[in-house]
Amino acid sequence: MDFLPYLYLHSSENSALQATVVATSHLNFHRRSDTLVRTDKVIAFNYYTESLKRVQDELKHEDMASSDQLLMAVYLLGMYEVS
Helix, strand or coil: CCCHHHHHHCCCCCCHHHHHHHHHHHHHHHHHCCCCCHHHHHHHHHHHHHHHHHHHHHHCCHHHHCCHHHHHHHHHHHHHHHC
């Protein structure tokens, strides 16, 4: 996963990868927090649903459908779903 920072930095603000990283980060923070603040879980879920919409949109564009950024977004969504 050494390439994740590079992919993230070179993705657009409206990309599936950006939303997925935020969703996964908030969920991870929620799970590791001693206070278990519900807000982080809600934010994570909101970004997760946004990520799914963006993945669907990016799959419609031939140039984006085979991108490394989209592949990484789908991989991270899988991690989100199993945690």
